[in-house]
Amino acid sequence: MCKATSPIPISGRGVDAAPPSVNVARSLVEWLGGRYGKRGARTFRARIAVQSLFALTCVALGLQFAHWVGAAREGTLPLPARPAGVEAFLPISGLMGLLDWIYRGSLNVVHPAATVLVLIAIALALLMRKSLCSWICPIGFLSELLARLGRAAFGRNFKPTKWLDVPLRGLKYLLMGFFLLSIAAMGRDALTAFLTSPYNKVADVKMGLFFTQMSPVGLGIVGVLVVGSVFIQGLWCRYLCPYGALLGLFSWASPSRIRRDATRCVDCGLCDKACPSRLPVASKLRISSPDCSGCMDCVAVCPVKGALAMKVGRHAVSPVAYAAAVVVLFLASYVGARASGAWQSRISDREYVERIQHIQSNEYGHPGMQNP
Numbered sequence: 001m002c003k004a005t006s007p008i009p010i011s012g013r014g015v016d017a018a019p020p021s022v023n024v025a026r027s028l029v030e031w032l033g034g035r036y037g038k039r040g041a042r043t044f045r046a047r048i049a050v051q052s053l054f055a056l057t058c059v060a061l062g063l064q065f066a067h068w069v070g071a072a073r074e075g076t077l078p079l080p081a082r083p084a085g086v087e088a089f090l091p092i093s094g095l096m097g098l099l100d101w102i103y104r105g106s107l108n109v110v111h112p113a114a115t116v117l118v119l120i121a122i123a124l125a126l127l128m129r130k131s132l133c134s135w136i137c138p139i140g141f142l143s144e145l146l147a148r149l150g151r152a153a154f155g156r157n158f159k160p161t162k163w164l165d166v167p168l169r170g171l172k173y174l175l176m177g178f179f180l181l182s183i184a185a186m187g188r189d190a191l192t193a194f195l196t197s198p199y200n201k202v203a204d205v206k207m208g209l210f211f212t213q214m215s216p217v218g219l220g221i222v223g224v225l226v227v228g229s230v231f232i233q234g235l236w237c238r239y240l241c242p243y244g245a246l247l248g249l250f251s252w253a254s255p256s257r258i259r260r261d262a263t264r265c266v267d268c269g270l271c272d273k274a275c276p277s278r279l280p281v282a283s284k285l286r287i288s289s290p291d292c293s294g295c296m297d298c299v300a301v302c303p304v305k306g307a308l309a310m311k312v313g314r315h316a317v318s319p320v321a322y323a324a325a326v327v328v329l330f331l332a333s334y335v336g337a338r339a340s341g342a343w344q345s346r347i348s349d350r351e352y353v354e355r356i357q358h359i360q361s362n363e364y365g366h367p368g369m370q371n372p
C-alpha cells in the first residue's frame with residue numbers, strides 16, 4: 001500500500017507502533033470480547049471470566065469464614081478477620097435491614113453488609129438490568145455450568161412446554177411476594193427485634209451449618225435442584241429465585257435495553273439460541289422482559305455489526321464496556337461501603353465466641369418458630 005492511501009494516522013503512530021503493553025491490553029480486550037461454546041449456545045467470554053472471578057472470591061470468603069467460625073468455637077481471642085461478604089447469602093436479612101434503615105434512618109449494626117449488598121443489587125438492576133444475576137451471582141454461574149454439563153452429556157437441555165413453563169415462571173414472584181409481605185407486615189419494632197435477635201446475630205453461621213451439616217431433607221432439596229439444573233437450563237433462576245424476581249421488577253425501570261435493528265438483522269436466530277433466559281430476541285425490536293439479565297450473550301453472538309446492541313438511552317454500549325461497568329460499579333460500591341464503615345458488623349469478638357459456642361441451644365432457634 002502506498003503511503004498516500006495508508007490508514008496510518010497523521011500522528012504517524014499506527015496500531016503496531018503502540019507500546020507493547022497497549023498491544024497486550026488490546027489483545028486481551030479482543031479475547032474477552034470473543035465467544036465461548038458451540039454455535040448457537042455461545043457465552044460471552046468476558047462474562048465467564050467475571051463469573052469465575054466472583055465464584056473464586058466466594059470460595060475464598062467461604063474458607064476464611066470457616067476458619068473464623070473454627071476459631072470462635074475454640075474461643076481464640078482476638079478472632080481472625082470475619083469476611084462480611086458472606087452476608088451476601090442473607091438476602092432476607094438484608095431486605096429486612098433495608099426496611100429497618102428506612103424506618104429508623106440508621107443502618108443496623110448486626111449484618112450491615114447484607115443490607116448494603118441488597119442496595120447494590122437494586123442499584124445495579126436500576127442501571128444495568130439484572131446484571132447481578134448474570135455476572136456476579138455464584139449460584140447463577142453454577143446453574144449455567146450444570147446446564148452446560150447437561151448439553152455436553154445429552155446434546156441439549158430440556159424445556160418444559162409452554163403451558164407448564166408460564167405458571168412455573170410465576171412461582172418466583174409468589175415466593176417474592178410472600179417474603180415482601182411477611183417483612184412489610186412485621187412493623188417497625190418487630191423488625192428491629194428480629195434484626196437484633198440472637199438468631200439473626202448468628203444467621204450467617206447457621207447458613208454455613210445448613211450447607212456443611214445438611215439434614216436429609218435439605219440434601220434432598222439441593223440434590224433435586226442440582227440434578228434438575230443439568231436437565232433444565234436455569235431451573236433455580238428461571239422458576240424459583242425470589243431475589244432475581246425482585247431485581248427483575250427493578251430492572252423494568254432501567255434505561256438499559258437490548259435493541260435490534262431490523263434493517264441490519266439477517267434473521268439468523270443465533271441470539272435466540274444464545275439467550276440463557278430463552279427470550280425471543282430475534283423477533284423483537286427491544287427486550288423489556290424482567291427476565292433479561294443483561295448478560296450480553298445475544299450481542300456477543302450476533303454476526304452482524306450493529307444489528308443488536310445494549311443501548312443505554314440512545315447510546316450503544318459494547319459488550320466489553322458493559323462487563324467493565326458492572327465490575328467497576330460493584331467494586332466501587334463495595335469499597336465505598338467499607339470506607340464509610342457500613343460493612344463490618346459491630347458485634348464484638350467476645351460476643352461472637354459466646355454465641356457460636358452455644359449455637360445449638362434453643363436460644364438460637366428462629367424467633368418465628370419458638371414456643372412462647
Ligand code: SF4
Binds near residue numbers: 287297299
Ligand atoms: S436478551 Fe440478551 S442480554 Fe437479555 S438475557 Fe437474553 S441474551 Fe442476555
Ligand code: SF4
Binds near residue numbers: 282302303307
Ligand atoms: S439480531 Fe443478530 S443474531 Fe439475532 S437474528 Fe438478527 S442477525 Fe441474527
